[in-house]
Each structure stands twice: as C-alpha cells, then as structure tokens.
Amino acid sequence: MSRHVIAVRNLEDARDGRLVIGERDLVTPLAAEEATARGIRIERAGEQRAAPPAAPAPAVQGPSPDGDALTNIVRSVIASVLAKDGGDTANGEGRAGQVKLCRQSEAVLEDFPFAGPGPDQQVQAVDVVTSEDGPLAAGYLTLTAGTFPWTLTYDEVQVVLEGELHIGTDSGVRVGRAGDVLYVPKGSAITFGTPSWAKFVYVTFPSNWAEGR
Template sequence: MGRFISAAVLREMAKVDKTIVLDEDSVLTPSAKDLAKELGISICKGREEIVGRSVIVKQAQESAEPVILNEDLKKAVQKILGEVLKPACENPKATHVKGENVVIQPFLEAPPGQNVGLVDVITAREGNLCSGFMTFDHSNLPWFLNYDEVDYIIEGEFVLEVEGKVFRAKAGDVVYIPKGSQVVFSSPTFCKVFYATYPANWADFCE
C-alpha cells in the first residue's frame, strides 16, 4: 500500500511549491484533496493529474523523455515529510500517572460561558499517543479533529455530534472519532471522559 498524504502533510508541502509531484503509489486522503482544491495546489503522479489546476511539471504526451524534477524541491519535500511523519516521541517510556495527582484545568479554547475542563496526563514527552481527561458541565465544545481520538465515558452522559449523526454515550461506553472530523462535544448534565489521541502532539495539528 502506498503512503497516505494527509491535509497536514500537503499543507506543509505547499509552503515550498504549489505544484507537487508525488510518488506513483501515494494516496491522498479526502481532506487532502479538498485542501488542494481550496488552495489551488496542483498535484500529479508522473503523467497523471489528480486534483487542482493545470500541472506544470508533466511529461509531454508526444515525448518519451522523462521530466527531470528539481532536486532541491525533491529534497525539501523529503525533509518536510520526514518532519511531519516522524514519531511524536523519539524515546517512548513506560509511565505511571497516579490519579490523586491529576488536576483537571479549565480548557481555555472552549467558547465563552462553556464549562469545559481538560488535562493531558500522557504527552509527547512520554509516548506517541496522548491521553487525559475532559469534563463537560452543561456545556458544549465545537471542535475539528486533525488527529484520531478514542473516548471512554467515566461518568455522566456524553453527547457527540459528527457528520450529521448524534451519539449519546453513558458511563462505560467507548467512542472513536476519525481524523478529519468536525464535531461538537457536549453534555446536558455533567460528564467525565478519558481520551486517547494519536499522534501525541495533537495540539500541533489543530486548525
């Protein structure tokens, strides 16, 4: 299977050049294709144009001679891919977090008037996924996930709206949310949720 190119990777590539040439086996995610159209990015695999405006770097239909790509551009793209795709934590380590030491803080990114709490207990300093706790007290939080997330409901009623669907979860339930989802987290009462996200540096991927 080829390498998946996400919207985050594509956005970094576009900082170098709006015309991007990918390996033949590369696969763009749906959000990456949407981003290409939004930003006017041209993407091609050899002779094939897949999204965007007219491709400049392309083999001539009447010519069998291959196009020689700019070596500096290739190196820049490889460097960006290496940075974006590298593990969040270079040296993961076993970690024990005592519940008595966990203090949930107000989540400053929540809309005004919304009582939302959050704390990360495992971060990119310890591992390649992040985990922590969220609380919602008669509150809601619109959010875009540019990362994968699993939520385990500890107490109360947790409501998730995603792609026109509404999930109502109670204590003991598990919810998975795929990367690229526009969601609304909420609770009509009070709820506490344990979450795990991948990659660990989830905040770096928020838009």
C-alpha cells in the same frame, strides 16, 4: 450566576466540617464520596446551618460500579503502547520499558485552553501523557451542560468515566455513558456536549496534535 465543579481538591476549603458552595455548583461523585469519608457536610449557599444534615450533593449521574476497573484498563492500554520496542517520538514509536502510571486522583484539571465553550459552560482538562512520552497523548476532560464545536486534526478515542458524553455529527448524536468507548477519526467536525455533566479519558494520535491549532 457562574457554575463551578466541586472536585476533591476543593474539600480543603472546608471549615468546621462544612463546605459552602454555590446554588448552581456541581459536585463530582468522587468529591461527594470523599466528603462523606472525611465527615464534611457540603451545603449550598442559603441553607440554614441548623437544618438537618443532608447527604452530599450528588452529580447528575454517579460513576459506574466498574469505574476503578475501567480506569485500570485504560492505564494498561496506555502502558502497553508505551512499553513497545521502538525509538523516539519522531519515529512514531514509544520508548521501550518506560512505563508511565497516571493516577486519576492526582490529576489536576485546568480551564480548557482553546476557544469553543460558551461562557456558561465549564470545560477543564489535563494532559497526563504527552509527546515527551511517545506517539500517543492522553488525559482527562470534564464538561458541564452545553455544547461546543470542534474539528479534529488527529484521531481520538474517548472512554467515558462519568455522566453522559454527547458527540454531535452530521448523521446524529452519539451518546456515551460510563464505561462506553467512542472513536472519532481525524478530520471529523463534531460537537462535544452533555445535558448535565461528563468526565472522560481521551487518547489522541499523534501526541503533538495541539501544535497545529
């Protein structure tokens, strides 16, 4: 049985104040909070409608109390880089004054377009800062339980927003939790993984790293 991640956008599928999901589906903390705010009851397939109201199904680990502040910090870092004086991307510099604001609530994640994740692991991502903006790329990535191998042809920083991000290396596993920052240098052969669920912001240099894959 496949497993899906229920995000805020999926709440639009609710009918009569109810959203029925699969038994193994995972609800993000943001979706659970939004469902409560909208008065939507999230039910797993097989539940009796007459059953007492239950709290929205939580993710394995909720967001950090400082999640909003952390997101703002990430936005500020990206904005400060893009706002530096300079020419175009080809020269490795951002465009002066062209500050780009990326809101997490507006980011629509799609299935990971590269090989690696197994059939039972759901990985989704979206770039919100690209090579059209400057020398850095940035975006959001989520993954469910499992691991997959990855070799970096670029430098990357990950800022964990929710859950646990496990980075496997030759010398052991680095575990990042909400609020933690990890740096993976160019040339590293690692594994991305989580025992349950993880969401993080990635910032890469150079921004056009995918062209070499």
